[in-house]
Amino acid sequence: MLVRKCVRTLDYNCNLYYLFLYQKHYNEKNFLTLISSAGRLDGKMREKTLTMDTLNPQVKAVEYAVRGPIVLKAGEIERYLEEGGTKPFSEVIKANIGDAHAMGQQPITFLRQVVALCTFPELMDSPSFPEDAKWRARRILQGCGGHSLGSYSASPGVECIRKDIAAYIEQRDEGVPSDWENIYLTTGASDGIMTILRLLVSGKDSSRTGVMIPIPQYPLYSAAISEMDAVQVNYYLDEDNCWALDINELHRAYQAAKQHCQPRVICIINPGNPTGQVQSKKCIEEVLHFAYEENLFVMSDEVYQDNVYAPDCQFHSFKKVLYEMGPEYFSSVELVSFHSTSKGYTGECGFRGGYMEVINMDPEVKAQLVKLLSVRLCPPLAGQAAMDVIVNPPQPEEHTFKQFHQEKSSVLGALAEKAKLTEQILNAVPGIKCNPVQGAMYAFPRIFIPPKAVEEAKALGMQPDMLYCLRLLEETGICVVPGSGFGQKDRTYHFRMTILPSIEKLNVLLGKVRDFHISFLKEYSGLE
Amino acid sequence: MLVRKCVRTLDYNCNLYYLFLYQKHYNEKNFLTLISSAGRLDGKMREKTLTMDTLNPQVKAVEYAVRGPIVLKAGEIERYLEEGGTKPFSEVIKANIGDAHAMGQQPITFLRQVVALCTFPELMDSPSFPEDAKWRARRILQGCGGHSLGSYSASPGVECIRKDIAAYIEQRDEGVPSDWENIYLTTGASDGIMTILRLLVSGKDSSRTGVMIPIPQYPLYSAAISEMDAVQVNYYLDEDNCWALDINELHRAYQAAKQHCQPRVICIINPGNPTGQVQSKKCIEEVLHFAYEENLFVMSDEVYQDNVYAPDCQFHSFKKVLYEMGPEYFSSVELVSFHSTSKGYTGECGFRGGYMEVINMDPEVKAQLVKLLSVRLCPPLAGQAAMDVIVNPPQPEEHTFKQFHQEKSSVLGALAEKAKLTEQILNAVPGIKCNPVQGAMYAFPRIFIPPKAVEEAKALGMQPDMLYCLRLLEETGICVVPGSGFGQKDRTYHFRMTILPSIEKLNVLLGKVRDFHISFLKEYSGLE
Incomplete structure (x- = not known):
């Protein structure tokens, strides 16, 4: 009992190590001597070399919103849900980063075939890999030291x-x-x-x-x-x-x-x-x-x-x-x-x-x-x-062209459709204005944030669009990045969301954003 | 004719572009007008923004011998040989960098199987891949967004x-x-x-x-x-x-x-x-x-x-x-x-x-x-x-263990043998002293460089061991890195060579180093 209590007072690593020492080499008395010697150290603890005071100030100045605090929060909520916690939603949808495969986009078969062949050249003998992929892989490996991707x-x-x-x-x-x-x-x-x-x-x-x-x-x-x-x-x-x-x-x-x-x-x-x-x-x-x-x-x-x-x-x-x-x-x-x-x-x-x-x-x-x-x-x-x-993708005269072209067109066609859909749905929400998504993978709509919400955010020491995005995350599970992480004109607010989720999911996501925005406006405009 | 002469006076990129314009859009007269307008620019050339004067001085100060001047020289010689040039040797042996596969070491099959499975998960259905590799790949992919290595x-x-x-x-x-x-x-x-x-x-x-x-x-x-x-x-x-x-x-x-x-x-x-x-x-x-x-x-x-x-x-x-x-x-x-x-x-x-x-x-x-x-x-x-x-390599109870263990032992056994061989052969050369290669992948022998060679190097504005290594490269095709690139006590000289070539090649290499060293000593000690 005494041992267990002592162990709780030390940090995780020490705990495990003491437990290990204890199990392996020591009887309880020795163990307690060791613990107390560690305890005595608390008073004369060696200072750390690398602290927030000594850290390179240029590193401290770095900000990277795309994987910033809101994304850490999203991770916390995900873990909470996994551990059986409950929220008004069943999953976190991460629309914060242009990470297509994580959003369910399938890899281009031909690309993966070539890389797999380069990785494991024994596959050159496999009839299930197309010749078009094999010659590309052979050519790449010819260019590598020892014909290996490991050089x-x-x-x-x-x-x-x-x-x-x-x-x-x-x-x-x-x-x-x-x-x-x-x-x-x-x-x-x-x-x-x-x-x-x-x-x-x-x-x-x-x-x-x-x-x-x-x-x-x-x-x-x-x-x-x-x-x-x-x-x-x-x-x-x-x-x-x-x-x-x-x-x-x-x-x-x-x-x-x-x-x-x-x-x-x-x-x-x-x-x-x-x-x-x-x-x-x-x-x-x-x-x-x-x-x-x-x-x-x-x-x-x-x-x-x-x-x-x-x-x-x-x-x-x-x-x-x-x-x-x-x-x-x-x-x-x-x-x-x-x-x-x-x-x-x-x-x-x-x-x-x-x-x-x-x-x-x-x-x-x-x-x-x-x-x-x-x-x-x-x-x-x-x-x-x-x-x-x-x-150097498959050419029209190559056997692999048809499948490659289908896969490519399917991805790009869906993105074009989602770009349009995102713009349309967002622009139908009062207080949101979204420029056309002509290219890339993101919408960056401007959002109206009522003065009362702006004041509340300032009182909390955060940007108003950060407050907005945190609320959106907490209430709907949707993770987007506040416009302040990208820069914007003073007194304008935005968020960035990717258009990468599947059309079904994107529809759900946009519907939730709409409902959230309307209720957010109501709440802070006192219109209820 | 005139066109061709003009073209020669411009740089490579311009050449190609002019030729392209010429072929595509212009007749000879227009082309010459264009060329001469470019010529006029020589006088009032815009200054470059990024020059050696404006380059970040910290970048200028960087040195990286392992891929430094001697390696660039080795590349030149390789190209010269490929283009049919002759040297007293038929190939350049690059013992400058710890690049095992480039020296012919074969990849560990199991590692490549797992990575190939992760890259192209359709291979999970292939009976030619072991289950031990498949479960590892599945587990890794479970940890990846969208179960894809592309996230x-x-x-x-x-x-x-x-x-x-x-x-x-x-x-x-x-x-x-x-x-x-x-x-x-x-x-x-x-x-x-x-x-x-x-x-x-x-x-x-x-x-x-x-x-x-x-x-x-x-x-x-x-x-x-x-x-x-x-x-x-x-x-x-x-x-x-x-x-x-x-x-x-x-x-x-x-x-x-x-x-x-x-x-x-x-x-x-x-x-x-x-x-x-x-x-x-x-x-x-x-x-x-x-x-x-x-x-x-x-x-x-x-x-x-x-x-x-x-x-x-x-x-x-x-x-x-x-x-x-x-x-x-x-x-x-x-x-x-x-x-x-x-x-x-x-x-x-x-x-x-x-x-x-x-x-x-x-x-x-x-x-x-x-x-x-x-x-x-x-x-x-x-x-x-x-x-x-x-x-997380194959464990003794897994089917893949035997092959994995054989491959691993074979690589490490050969390295141990080559470590011993390198030390022995080098230490038998007068004027070379090599500490035991207890670990890692390199020998770093100390070489005696006669005062006359030291003087000659200084006159050429280079380190004595750079002169030595350049001569070694030019005369034998062996590329090693001068000790000065790693630091050494004043007035001591070394080179670093990897022990990665195959035993046969390493024997040849060490023999050549020995012969070179003896003749280098003779030349500069006036012992001939």
């Missing part, structure tokens, strides 16, 4: 995959040339974005580096800027104009920032995350002209290039537009474009595949980039293989 | 894999408890090491953070320290005593460093890379006592824990030793231990799998760690699955 690749990636990517870009951009030596495989797009920013930003810089980002933005950018101690320079997208990028706003933001930092980079997300807009060619030209005039390095996040749903929209790559602007532009503007296996119609987030194409980078700097990449050795090979399938 | 996992990793790792550690450490919530999956060990250092190091710190590392070291450490602008605090391993860690040297290094920085972390690599020593339990106790006294955070790189060859050596985990030192130690010393799929008997570098176990970290700091990890979303799922197999 490190060169730091920029497997050569034949870099070549396939360059060929894909040339085709996508209708002949604009792509040099495979400008292609660098990455561990998801995030890794590439961090690496390029690392080159550009020095924390010790006296004239600090300004990084222009859209607001609303994907919070990887603000997190990276905080971690690297750069200056975040916000340019606001025009919500009243379908989240379009307004060139005058770029000028305003740039001029304002010049007062206190040196803006050196402009980041663009097209199609937009969280905003879902697809940039027009004219708008891209304006951005590139601006970057040219102001000597800005351009980072173009194009991971949603295959996710365009609006019939009047089309994806234009920054690179192609740059080339079409003529030699004075395409021979000088420094541009990096990012792509990923995680989005598009494959949704292979877990493979952490991606690439970047680097245009007009100073050759000496490029050597420094390769050096920096080499410290982390290489991106995961399975992710590189997955990327290869995306850029 | 993001939680940022610290898949829960059931974290639990398997904790169980493995408890077993390895003979009952010392491991809490699965202290386990974080990583993208290879490098990623974990960088992440932990990021928490500890702030570039803006006025009393700058000192990071104690062994010399010789694995250059990831020095690279990370440069990138983060920390202060590298060298403690020298004792070459005369089998590269043992000498506690007096730790004290010396610490006291010296305190004059100009705040040492806060000590990094240990055990078994040693590049030095191959295996630390005794007594030595580990001394290090932990030192860390306790001086309030140092301990980072223990234990990726070679399965690679111990010397019969009188045994791997002791820092954690187990810490626990055995009693409650005043194990309840206070902050310790992180790193492991990886890349080494051991699996050698799965390309999967970029790994984990870290974090002991005694302040709970608030741990929350910050999770936040930081979440910005990069999650480690690659295939790497997590591979890690799971390593910590």
Whole structure:
């Protein structure tokens, strides 16, 4: 009894260890001596080396809403339900992150066949795998040391995959040339974005580096800027104009920032995350002209290039537009474009595949980039293989084309339908206004939050849309991310939700959001 | 003709694009107008934004010898040979990096079966896959969103894999408890090491953070320290005593460093890379006592824990030793231990799998760690699955055990043999002295370089062992890394070579090194 009581007073690890020691080596008396010696330590406890006071303050400054407090709360509720707890709902629906497979999207068969063949080459003898997949897998393995996915690749990636990517870009951009030596495989797009920013930003810089980002933005950018101690320079997208990028706003933001930092980079997300807009060619030209005039390095996040749903929209790559602007532009503007296996119609987030194409980078700097990449050795090979399938999919003359094409169209068709559905249902709710989801995977509706709710949130020390999203989660089990995590104009409130759940589930989700919103308005407007 | 001449004057990308435009849209006259407009630009060329002058100086300071200049040179020679060029050798043997599969080591069948099953779950129906592999794959997929390897996992990793790792550690450490919530999956060990250092190091710190590392070291450490602008605090391993860690040297290094920085972390690599020593339990106790006294955070790189060859050596985990030192130690010393799929008997570098176990970290700091990890979303799922197999391998009662055990023993047996062989052959060469390769995958022999060669190297502005290794590469095709890339005492010279080539190839390699060394000595000692 005494033993058990003592044990309860110590922490989990100590408990287990004492119990272990006790069972194994000690009798009760010895055990109690040990316990009490540990107890005595409480008084003269060694200070921890790493505390909130000594933690790198740049890490402390990082915020990442997509996996932030609301998602931790969702996890808690899930565990509570699993353990038999009751809520007004039976499951948590996580619409907080663009995680297609977690929402039930099926993998593209062909992609998985190729990666499985690369992983376990004995399958090359299996008649149940198509030849089209086998030759791709053989080709990838030829490019790997010892023909194994278990070897490190060169730091920029497997050569034949870099070549396939360059060929894909040339085709996508209708002949604009792509040099495979400008292609660098990455561990998801995030890794590439961090690496390029690392080159550009020095924390010790006296004239600090300004990084222009859209607001609303994907919070990887603000997190990276905080971690690297750069200056975040916000340019606001025009919500009243379908989240379009307004060139005058770029000028305003740039001029304002010049007062206190040196803006050196402009980041663009097209199609937009969280905003879902697809940039027009004219708008891209304006951005590139601006970057040219102001000597800005351009980072173009194009991971949603295959996710365009609006019939009047089309994806234009920054690179192609740059080339079409003529030699004075395409021979000088420094541009990096990012792509990923995680989005598009494959949704292979877990493979952490991606690439970047680097245009007009100073050759000496490029050597420094390769050096920096080499410290982390290489991106995961399975992710590189997955990327290869995306850029080198079955062709019409191949046997696998029909199934591949069906699967691809089915995913993209459903996303287009869900984009439309989300916009329609949300816009029918009083106090919610949602721009068309032209592309990407998210709706970012504006929500009216009554002044009384705003006051209540402020009293609780939280953002009003955080209060809203927490209430939504607690009452309906729906997990979305407050707009404040992405940035928004003062006194406007939003949330980001993915359009990834199945149509049935999305209908339920949107219906619940509608009912919640109406009752939330009633509650705080005193209309009951 | 004129066109072709013009084209030659422009760079590669421009060439292709002009050619494309020309073929597609323009007649020769228009084409020439375009070309000349590009030519005019030469005069008023826009300056690049990112140059060696504006590059983050911390990136510039990074060095990473394992994939440094000598490896680039080896690549050049390889391409030269492929294109039909001749050299006094027919192939380049890359003994520069611990890349087992590239050196012909075969993957462990069971590991690849599990990962293939996870990748392409249709294989669950295939009778050619063993049930032992299937249940593991099913269990891993149960832990993945949508039961797919294509989902993001939680940022610290898949829960059931974290639990398997904790169980493995408890077993390895003979009952010392491991809490699965202290386990974080990583993208290879490098990623974990960088992440932990990021928490500890702030570039803006006025009393700058000192990071104690062994010399010789694995250059990831020095690279990370440069990138983060920390202060590298060298403690020298004792070459005369089998590269043992000498506690007096730790004290010396610490006291010296305190004059100009705040040492806060000590990094240990055990078994040693590049030095191959295996630390005794007594030595580990001394290090932990030192860390306790001086309030140092301990980072223990234990990726070679399965690679111990010397019969009188045994791997002791820092954690187990810490626990055995009693409650005043194990309840206070902050310790992180790193492991990886890349080494051991699996050698799965390309999967970029790994984990870290974090002991005694302040709970608030741990929350910050999770936040930081979440910005990069999650480690690659295939790497997590591979890690799971390593910590949860076939058991004696399982059908797959026999084959698994054979494959594992065969790899480790061969490595032990090659460790012995390398030491013996090298020590028989006059002017080479090689400590026993007790563990890990490398020999780090000391080489005598004649004063004349040292002078010649200095005149060329390079380290003497770089000259030596470049000559070795040029004359024999053998690629090893100069000791200067790892650090060494002044006026001592070494190189690091892996023991990974097959026994036949290793014999050839060592013979060539011997012949080269003898002729190098002759040449520079004027003994001919």
